Amino acid sequence: MSHAIGDAAAAAIAMIMKSLADPLRLRMLSAIASDPRAESCVCDLAELADVSQPTVSHHLKVLKDAGVLVSERRGTWVWYSIEASLRPAITTLLESFAPAALAPSASTDRYQGLEDVDEALTHMAANLSARHPQLSADAVAGVVRESYAGLARAARITTHLVPLTERFARQRLADLERDRVAAPPQVLFVCVANAGRSQLAAAMVERASQGRVVARSAGSSPAAAVHPSVRPLLEELGVGAPLEAFPKPLTDDAVRAADVVITMGCGDVCPIIPGVRYEDWAVGDPAMASPEGATAIRDDIAVRVDALLESLLGSPTMDPAPRVATEQNRSRGARR
Template sequence: MTGTYKRDDLTIDQHLALTTAARRLSEEFTGLFGAETIERFLHTGYDRFAGKAAVADFLPLLAERFARQRLYALARIEGRSDGRPIVLFLCVHNAGRSQMALGFFEHLAGGRAVAWSGGSEFASEINPTAIAVMAEVGIDISKGFPKPWTEEIVQAADVVVTMGCGDACPIFPGKRYEDWKVDDPMGKGPEWVRPIRDEIERRVRVLLADLGVPVSAPGPHR
C-alpha cells in the first residue's frame, strides 16, 4: 500500500495527485517493484521538476511520467523487459534536437522500439519553433516535456545518441554511443530549423534500419 505523501511543501491537491500516481504505478509494475521504490522515484522526480515546471499543477503528472520511464528502465536492467530495443537521445536542454529525434523515432518505429530523451541542463518547456516545424510534417511533440537523465535510464538504453551535450553526456563503458553533429535550433526561426529537422529525420531512419526496426511511414514528401 502506497503512502499519502506527508510533506509540508505540497498542497492537498498535489498530495492526492501523487498518491493516485503511486497507486497507478503500483498496478502497472505489480510484482516488479514495491511501494518504497515507486514513491522514491515519484518524490525525486517531483523535486527535480519543481524548479522548472511553468505550471505547478502539472508537477505530479511530470513526476509520474518520469517515474514510469525510470521504472521501465530499472526493469530492463534487471532483465525484466519486453525485449524491444531502447534508444536514448541526449542534448543540452532536451527542448529541441532530442525532442525532434524522439518524435521521429516514436512515429516511425510504431511501438516496435522504445525511445527516451533527456538534457544535461533541461529546460522548462520544449522549443516552440521545434514544435511548429514538427507539426508541419504531421508529428505532435507538444505533449512532451524536457527532463534530465538518470543512471538507470542510460544503463537501460541499447544506443545513446548525443547531440551537443559534450562532457556533460554520461559515459558508460561498453555502451553504444553515436554523436550526431546537428545544429542547435535554439533562437532560430523556422527557416533555419527545418533543415535541422530534416537531418534528424534522416539520421533516425538510418538508425532504425541499423537496429532492424521496420518503419511505419514512408519517406518525406516535401
C-alpha cells in the first residue's frame, strides 16, 4: 500500500513550489539551468524581461530564501546557481513539465486509431521478419507494435507515425542482433525529452565519425517533436527531415546494444548493464535557451563529442567548424 509524504516533506516541497509560482522566476531559473556555466548574474537575467535590476534581484532573493538558489559575489556582480542537491529535481521539473504544459491536452481516442493501422503494422512486421530470420516472427511483431505504441504516446500529429515506427523498429531490431565484437562502437545519448541535446550529440557523432561510430538517442519521457530552437542546429548538421530526427522512448534494447551510454540531465533512468560504459554530461538544455544560448550549448557538446570520439577511435575527428565556433565563444567569454 502506498503512503502519502509526511508533513515535513510536504511543507518543504510546498515552500519551494510557492517560490517557483511566478513566470519570471521560472524563466530566470531555466536560464540558469540551461547556461553552460551553470550560473548567471543579475546582468544576464535582466535581459529576460523589461524589468529593472532591483526587480530581478527581488525575485532572485525569493528563490534564494526558499533554498532553490545559492549566490556568490565576485567583484561588483553576484552570481546565482541552483543549489546542488536540488539541481536534478529542478532540471527534471523544467524539462518534463514545460513541454507537457505547452502541449495540447491528450485526446481520449489517441489509441483508438490502432485498428486503422493494424494492417500496416502487420505488413511491416512481415517484411522486417524476413530481413531478420534469426528472430522469431512473434518477437519482430512485438517490437513493431511496441515501437508504434511508444511513439504514439507522445504524438500530436500522426501523419508520419507509421514510417517513424518502421525506422524505430529497424533500429531496435538492429540493436537486438548487434555483434558487440565485430560492429563499430555504438553510443546512446539519453535525456528527458530527446528533443534537444541528445539529438544534437547523436547527430554530431554520426557526422564527425563518418560512420565509424553508431549513435543513438532516446528520452526517458520523449516529447512530441524536436524543439523549434534545436531544428536549425540539426539542419546545420544535415539533419532536417521529420523522419530523420524524432523523439524516441528509451528501451532496454538500446542500452544493452550500446558500448557507451551518456546521460544528459535525465537522472538514474538507465538500466545498469554489465560491460556498458556510462558517462553523465552536465550540459544545458538548448530547448530552454535563447538562440545564442542554444548555440553555446551546441559548441559545448561539440567539444565533449570530440573527446568521446578520440577515446573510442584514438584520434580527434570533430569537424573544424564547431571547434572554431567554440574557440570564438571562449574568447568572447574571456573578454567579458
